[in-house]
Amino acid sequence: xxxxxxxxxxxxxxxxxxxxxxxxxxxxxxxxxxxxxxxxxxxxxxxxxxxxxxxxxxxxxxxxxxxxxxxxxxxxxxxxxxxxxxxxxxxxxxxxxxxxxxxxxxxxxxxxxxxxxxxxxxxxxxxxxxxxxxxxxxxxxxxxxxxxxxxxxxxxxxxxxxxxxxxxxxxxxxxxxxxxxxxxxxxxxxxxxxxxxxxxxxxxxxxxxxxxxxxxxxxxxxxxxxxxxxxxxxxxxxxxxxxxxxxxxxxxxxxxxxxxxxxxxxxxxxxxxxxxxxxxxxxxxxxxxxxxxxxxxxxxxxxxxxxxxxxxxxxxxxxxxxxxxxxxxxxxxxxxxxxxxxxxxxxxxxxxxxxxxxxxxxxxxxxxxxxxxxxxxxxxxxxxxxxxxxxxxxxxxxxxxxxxxxxxxxxxxxx
Ligand code: S3P
Numbered sequence: 108x109x110x111x112x113x114x115x116x117x118x119x120x121x122x123x124x125x126x127x128x129x130x131x132x133x134x135x136x137x138x139x140x141x142x143x144x145x146x147x148x149x150x151x152x153x154x155x156x157x158x159x160x161x162x163x164x165x166x167x168x169x170x171x172x173x174x175x176x177x178x179x180x181x182x183x184x185x186x187x188x189x190x191x192x193x194x195x196x197x198x199x200x201x202x203x204x205x206x207x208x209x210x211x212x213x214x215x216x217x218x219x220x221x222x223x224x225x226x227x228x229x230x231x232x233x234x235x236x237x238x239x240x241x242x243x244x245x246x247x248x249x250x251x252x253x254x255x256x257x258x259x260x261x262x263x264x265x266x267x268x269x270x271x272x273x274x275x276x277x278x279x280x281x282x283x284x285x286x287x288x289x290x291x292x293x294x295x296x297x298x299x300x301x302x303x304x305x306x307x308x309x310x311x312x313x314x315x316x317x318x319x320x321x322x323x324x325x326x327x328x329x330x331x332x333x334x335x336x337x338x339x340x341x342x343x344x345x346x347x348x349x350x351x352x353x354x355x356x357x358x359x360x361x362x363x364x365x366x367x368x369x370x371x372x373x374x375x376x377x378x379x380x381x382x383x384x385x386x387x388x389x390x391x392x393x394x395x396x397x398x399x400x401x402x403x404x405x406x407x408x409x410x411x412x413x414x415x416x417x418x419x420x421x422x423x424x425x426x427x428x429x430x431x432x433x434x435x436x437x438x439x440x441x442x443x444x445x446x447x448x449x450x451x452x453x454x455x456x457x458x459x460x461x462x463x464x465x466x467x468x469x470x471x472x473x474x475x476x477x478x479x480x481x482x483x484x485x486x487x488x489x490x491x492x493x494x495x496x497x498x499x500x501x502x503x504x505x506x507x508x509x510x511x512x513x514x515x516x517x518x519x520x521x522x
Pocket of ligand 1: 120121122124190259260261262263265286287407408431
């Protein structure tokens with residue numbers, strides 16, 4: 108069954124998190140339109156309220172009243188959201204007070220030492236449970252540092268920049284490869300003293316102000332599922348509207364174009380970040396490609412759906428150095444290999460690389476598991492579209508972590 112039509116994905120999850128979290132440090136009031144309705148961003152807004160921020164929901168809008176850094180000590184449930192937890196660790200490290208951050212079983216398995224350790228070098232008092240949540244933070248005076256990160260992680264970079272905003276002197280953060288720069292753009296727009304330096308970003312202590320209004324572009328990582336579904340399913344053609352086109356987020360589109368995908372990307376605006384429409388049409392002759400380590404941060408959340416595309420491409424697709432995928436909401440490498448393997452795809456891991464040989468006709472047999480991971484659930488749903496029958500997927504509802512209307516939107520596209 109093909110998919111056809113227009114779809115407007117929800118507001119970008121990464122930008123929505125940042126708008127909400129930064130309001131804790133900022134002054135002023137901001138009317139945010141198209142704020143992501145997803146469960147992860149609800150965790151962020153709940154955290155903001157518990158920490159002393161003031162959030163109002165007005166129809167489709169969220170109104171954020173800046174707390175100006177005057178926060179209340181609190182215990183915060185970050186739910187399934189690694190972004191909420193990691194950014195908050197950096198944001199709270201320099202605030203007076205005592206804070207405890209916890210989350211669900213998946214989040215409790217995720218590493219926090221990568222954030223806690225460099226913050227400790229800045230003078231922060233951050234305590235983990237053997238490197239994992241719950242995380243306790245006793246606000247302390249911070250001293251700016253130079254950080255050379257071992258991994259390209261926007262969450263880690265953002266945590267350090269938020270701490271740097273409150274530290275004495277300068278903080279410099281240098282990544283091994285570029286990752287999404289939503290934090291840098293939004294902090295600059297809020298008046299922070301932040302600039303590119305020495306191949307990274309440096310920040311100095313500064314006050315920030317909320318803009319009066321902010322329109323969040325659509326989430327390209329949500330759009331990705333519909334776009335790949337259209338590329339691999341005969342007779343399909345889908346246009347995703349109003350999606351964010353931040354260069355740090357569109358690695359999937361670059362790789363798909365290299366594979367010969369019939370994609371049209373049209374930029375339609377640049378505020379607050381580049382955004383526009385992306386159309387995809389069924390492409391029977393997709394070619395395999397090699398995805399290099401420096402490309403991975405630019406498509407880190409799209410590896411599962413790119414793997415599905417690769418099962419339909421001619422040749423062996425390789426994704427190099429995807430070890431970060433092991434510590435997402437699930438071990439996504441294991442999840443992809445097992446679940447797509449159960450559909451008769453030919454794929455395997457070697458060290459930190461993933462190999463997928465195509466094209467293969469996927470054949471549903473038995474039931475499937477999302478492992479409670481939204482991006483695995485949505486990838487399996489698109490595999491079902493390709494196979495012409497919906498798959499029985501355990502905990503398929505976890506898609507709501509990033510895309511609450513995913514199944515409704517998909518149904519509307521089905522012909
Ligand atoms: C995110 C960064 C990425 C990504 C996550 C959202 C962000 O994580 O996987 O879904 O909003 O900063 P890492 O920075 O840890 O790779």
